[in-house]
Amino acid sequence: MPVPSFLRIMIPVAISLSCAVADAQSGCQPATEECDSIGTWYFSVSVGAGFLTNPLASGTSIPLIVIPHVSYRGKRLFVDDLEVGVTLSESTRHSFSLIASPGYDRAFFYREDLQNVFVGADINGAAVPYGLTPTQKPKVTVFAGPEWTFQYEGIAGQLNWLYDVTGRSGGSEIRAALRAPLLETHGLLYISSGFTWKSAAVVNYYYGVATQYSPGSSLDPFVKLGYSLPLSPRWRFTAFARYERLSRAISDSPIVSDQYAAAVFAGCTYAF
Amino acid sequence: MLLRYLLAVPTRSSIRRNTIGVCVAILGFGSSGAVFGDSMVPAPVAELHLELRPRLCTVRGDEEVCSARVEARWNSTVGQSLCLVIRARPQIIHCWTQRREGAFAADVSFQEDLLVELRDTDLQHTMASASVRVIHQATEYRRKRRRPWSLFD
Incomplete structure (x- = not known):
């Protein structure tokens, strides 16, 4: 089986980065910064009310009611919900990692998708598509590739270049975002903004319709406003509203009816 | 000496x-x-041997306390009257009269090395001692991974 060109590039890059900066440490100071202790699993659950709109025609919104979170920090390995990764280099401001992350679009098609676990009750648990069935029913996809995150004066950034390693779409995604504090008192009001770029292969895999619609690549910008207020060492109030504008490549699809995907949520998070 | x-x-x-x-x-x-x-x-020279279990207790960071059931066993080549004393816990004391061996266990919480001594019955002379060493492993931290792209970051 030939090695995809993507991996032919990434493997040497990963090895080089790993060797060059193997001893780099973040030097996180827990008294002054937001740090995780190495070797620790973190569990929390958010309980509240909210929804994520479904842009698919005849699709119904996805309720956001109970949202579990799990994360782990090893010296290099990390887990964040459905994402796993290995940190190759880490400094006080920058971090370079290789990550694997699911393709999130499938959540619009199937209620039982892993990303929708706990967010709402499914009556029969069957794989019922939310909307019109495209040419092929989207299966679970896993995207993998490099990630660069940085933090500077309260501003956090993330840039992922991911490739569908399951080979189902054969495409790639770029995920990028910035987050900045707007008002920081006892709580924190912040804004995030970024975009998702999907290659034509990915867009076609999810939103294409055979002989009818073969979309090109898409660039979908989003903006999010969030608020987080610590109530006690374990309880925190959380609220956010997120609006993502879908490109014409997606919204012109016969199986899509909306030009956006929006999410709102307000509730409390308990950290175990 | x-x-x-x-x-x-x-x-x-x-x-x-x-x-x-x-x-x-x-x-x-x-x-x-x-x-x-x-x-x-x-x-005959009295050979007195004191052994503790555990010998080490590892805790993370400087704040954590080591809580363990410490077992002490001693034996001697001649019968002796001895008392076992935990230096940092003077209330814990156990004595034997003309015995060649003995055992004692206690649940103890401690942050620093725990010194256990066998003394004479007047508690004046230390005949043997051993300690449970506390190893403080420094807690290492990493910066939280920020995911501004994510819905739930």
Whole structure:
């Protein structure tokens, strides 16, 4: 089986980065910064009310009611919900990692998708598509590739270049975002903004319709406003509203009816 | 040790102790090759052995406390009357009378090395000691991974 060109590039890059900066440490100071202790699993659950709109025609919104979170920090390995990764280099401001992350679009098609676990009750648990069935029913996809995150004066950034390693779409995604504090008192009001770029292969895999619609690549910008207020060492109030504008490549699809995907949520998070 | 006993000026209360000390010191030399007259038959040297379990306790960071059931076992080549004392917990004390071995266990919480001693019944002399070492492993931290792209970051 030939090695995809993507991996032919990434493997040497990963090895080089790993060797060059193997001893780099973040030097996180827990008294002054937001740090995780190495070797620790973190569990929390958010309980509240909210929804994520479904842009698919005849699709119904996805309720956001109970949202579990799990994360782990090893010296290099990390887990964040459905994402796993290995940190190759880490400094006080920058971090370079290789990550694997699911393709999130499938959540619009199937209620039982892993990303929708706990967010709402499914009556029969069957794989019922939310909307019109495209040419092929989207299966679970896993995207993998490099990630660069940085933090500077309260501003956090993330840039992922991911490739569908399951080979189902054969495409790639770029995920990028910035987050900045707007008002920081006892709580924190912040804004995030970024975009998702999907290659034509990915867009076609999810939103294409055979002989009818073969979309090109898409660039979908989003903006999010969030608020987080610590109530006690374990309880925190959380609220956010997120609006993502879908490109014409997606919204012109016969199986899509909306030009956006929006999410709102307000509730409390308990950290175990 | 021998010099300490030989050079110390005896006080009224320390005469008995020092006498014993000198005897023990001489006997110790005897057993290691000092010359005695044919008529002198040295008494057997008491070998006292104290062992603790666990020997180590590892805690993360400086704040955490080591809580463990510490088991002490001792044995001697001659019968002895001894008391087991935990230096940092004076309320914990257990004594034996003319025994050649003994065992004792206690649940203890401690942050620094736990010193356990076998003393004479007057609690004046330490006959043997051992300690449970506390190893503080520094907690390492990493910066939280920020995911501004994610819906739930």
